[in-house]
Amino acid sequence: MSRYSIFSLARNALSGHRNWPRQWRSPEPRREYDVVIVGAGGHGLATAYYLAKEHRIQSVAVLEKGWLGGGNTGRNTTIIRSNYLQDESAAIYEHALKLWEGLSAELNYNVMYSPRGVMMLAHSVHDNQVLKRHIYANRLNGIDNEWLSPEEAKRFCPPLNIGRNIRYPVTGAALQRRGGTARHDAVAWGYARGADGMGVDIIENCEVTGLRRGADGAVTGCDTTRGFIGAKKVAVVAAGHTSVVMAMAGVRMPIESYPLQALVSEPVKPVFPCVVMSNSVHAYISQSDKGELVIGAGTDAYVSYSQNGGLHVAEHTLDAICELFPEFRRMRMLRNWGGIVDVTPDRSPIIGLTPVAGLYVNCGWGTGGFKATPGSGHVFAATVARGEPHPIAAPFTLDRFRTGRLIDEAAAAAVAH
Amino acid sequence: MLIVPCPHCGDRPEIEFRYAGPAHIERAQRPAELSDEDWASYLYLRDNPKGLHFERWRHIHGCGRFFNAARDTVSDRFVASYKAGQKRPEIPR
Ligand SMILES: Cc1cc2nc3c(=O)[nH]c(=O)nc-3n(C[C@H](O)[C@H](O)[C@H](O)COP(=O)(O)OP(=O)(O)OC[C@H]3O[C@@H](n4cnc5c(N)ncnc54)[C@H](O)[C@@H]3O)c2cc1C
Numbered sequence: 001m002s003r004y005s006i007f008s009l010a011r012n013a014l015s016g017h018r019n020w021p022r023q024w025r026s027p028e029p030r031r032e033y034d035v036v037i038v039g040a041g042g043h044g045l046a047t048a049y050y051l052a053k054e055h056r057i058q059s060v061a062v063l064e065k066g067w068l069g070g071g072n073t074g075r076n077t078t079i080i081r082s083n084y085l086q087d088e089s090a091a092i093y094e095h096a097l098k099l100w101e102g103l104s105a106e107l108n109y110n111v112m113y114s115p116r117g118v119m120m121l122a123h124s125v126h127d128n129q130v131l132k133r134h135i136y137a138n139r140l141n142g143i144d145n146e147w148l149s150p151e152e153a154k155r156f157c158p159p160l161n162i163g164r165n166i167r168y169p170v171t172g173a174a175l176q177r178r179g180g181t182a183r184h185d186a187v188a189w190g191y192a193r194g195a196d197g198m199g200v201d202i203i204e205n206c207e208v209t210g211l212r213r214g215a216d217g218a219v220t221g222c223d224t225t226r227g228f229i230g231a232k233k234v235a236v237v238a239a240g241h242t243s244v245v246m247a248m249a250g251v252r253m254p255i256e257s258y259p260l261q262a263l264v265s266e267p268v269k270p271v272f273p274c275v276v277m278s279n280s281v282h283a284y285i286s287q288s289d290k291g292e293l294v295i296g297a298g299t300d301a302y303v304s305y306s307q308n309g310g311l312h313v314a315e316h317t318l319d320a321i322c323e324l325f326p327e328f329r330r331m332r333m334l335r336n337w338g339g340i341v342d343v344t345p346d347r348s349p350i351i352g353l354t355p356v357a358g359l360y361v362n363c364g365w366g367t368g369g370f371k372a373t374p375g376s377g378h379v380f381a382a383t384v385a386r387g388e389p390h391p392i393a394a395p396f397t398l399d400r401f402r403t404g405r406l407i408d409e410a411a412a413a414a415v416a417h
Numbered sequence: 418m419l420i421v422p423c424p425h426c427g428d429r430p431e432i433e434f435r436y437a438g439p440a441h442i443e444r445a446q447r448p449a450e451l452s453d454e455d456w457a458s459y460l461y462l463r464d465n466p467k468g469l470h471f472e473r474w475r476h477i478h479g480c481g482r483f484f485n486a487a488r489d490t491v492s493d494r495f496v497a498s499y500k501a502g503q504k505r506p507e508i509p510r
């Protein structure tokens with residue numbers, strides 16, 4: 001792998017930038033690997049990267065039915081934060097946030113992590129109490145999160161309407177300054193390039209259609225649209241398609257798949273300095289470096305695999321955006337799309353072993369897993385390599401739905417992210 | 418927005434309805450005899466199929482009644498709807 005630097009930039013400038021090498025190979029699948037990862041989203045690619053880098057397991061393939069990063073990784077609104085309520089969640093999201101801080105250097109790839117601050121709005125006495133409870137819980141876990149009055153919130157985000165005469169007036173806000181955004185595609189590409197450089201095979205247009213098990217019940221590999229690929233271990237990181245893939249091994253999951261939508265506006269000059277979320281009015285917004293306002297809606301009400309979602313769901317979000325930021329009322333929306341998110345009953349992820357020997361799963365990140373990408377890949381790689389849960393992953397077992405030790409972020413988050 | 422076929426009122430827009438999860442999940446007759454595995458399965462495990470899905474809806478801004486429907490989760494097209502308490506219809510694939 002050729003390193004990117006000011007010198008490589010200058011060297012390539014001399015040849016008109018026509019001789020940059022490909023960032024990763026496009027190999028033919030081998031007959032067998034130590035580990036096969038199903039799904040080349042950010043989480044699957046990060047898992048491959050840390051397997052090769054930290055656990056020296058280089059006989060790894062990542063199988064992707066479409067193109068790398070074309071699932072939820074390439075469809076999300078890229079909000080990063082770690083101020084979750086429960087201790088277990090705070091631990092894993094903060095682990096990820098610390099990795100974000102050094103990720104561009106680690107990968108030698110600019111993932112454009114931008115800690116511009118994530119501000120969550122309160123609109124009622126109840127919201128104030130909930131957000132303050134989060135702030136105190138976060139502080140006990142050593143995670144930054146601070147309370148702002150409406151005036152302080154407006155100073156931090158000038159476009160915000162803090163008028164008292166709107167339907168849901170802003171009554172305060174919680175601000176995590178280390179939160180922010182990153183470039184979604186670059187995260188997938190950076191991990192892909194890093195993993196490929198250490199010998200990992202990334203195989204696109206290769207859909208897993210079956211999971212084979214031996215006489216002892218353990219997995220032996222995957223049937224795919226490009227033939228059978230043997231594996232000592234199979235790690236499923238298929239987000240919205242988790243239930244479909246796990247059913248191939250006869251495992252039912254506590255997961256339902258819902259469409260989640262986002263939209264972007266026409267690009268404009270920098271007008272929006274941070275990320276603003278409001279759980280009560282179901283809207284979140286930031287501005288990309290290209291200048292588009294990036295707006296996220298809530299999930300549709302029913303399970304679906306159509307990457308689409310109802311128009312009224314997006315409209316509901318735009319109503320809220322227009323009220324909170326009246327100056328955006330006349331902006332045009334350029335694109336609207338959906339992704340299929342894998343939602344668990346307690347809105348916490350599932351990371352770890354399964355009832356089938358050699359089969360591992362990392363899923364259930366639902367509406368908010370982009371922010372966890374580096375941390376998720378890191379602890380999942382350790383779990384797959386050692387055959388036992390990494391301490392940070394340990395509470396997030398599949399078995400918690402039997403024991404009842406749920407990690408309830410459902411009531412705490414109520415909406416996306 | 419979907420057009421949802423209420424078996425009592427006919428085709429109506431989705432905003433008149435509430436989705437109420439998978440249909441035909443039966444509560445145990447003798448709950449005290451259930452194992453932890455059975456409880457987990459009843460409470461949390463879901464087929465979540467990519468394809469035909471049997472589900473409950475409630476026509477909350479209409480007749481108010483619960484009913485069941487069969488919908489394709491890839492196209493979101495409704496294939497059938499039937500009254501609560503009726504048997505799951507045979508749907509040719
Ligand atoms: C509109 C939207 C907005 C969001 N906003 C945010 C946000 O602001 N912040 C945040 O933290 N999170 C957000 N999320 C959630 C976040 O995108 C996901 O949790 C995260 O990206 C999941 O990453 P992943 O790598 O697990 O999944 P994906 O990127 O979806 O990767 C899974 C891959 O598996 C592949 N696959 C599936 N089945 C098979 C098969 N049979 N064989 C081979 N490959 C298969 C898929 O093609 C896909 O590429 C949002 C999601 C959406 C849809």
Ligand SMILES: [Zn+2]
Pocket residue numbers: 423424425426427476479480481482
């Ligand atoms: Zn009706």
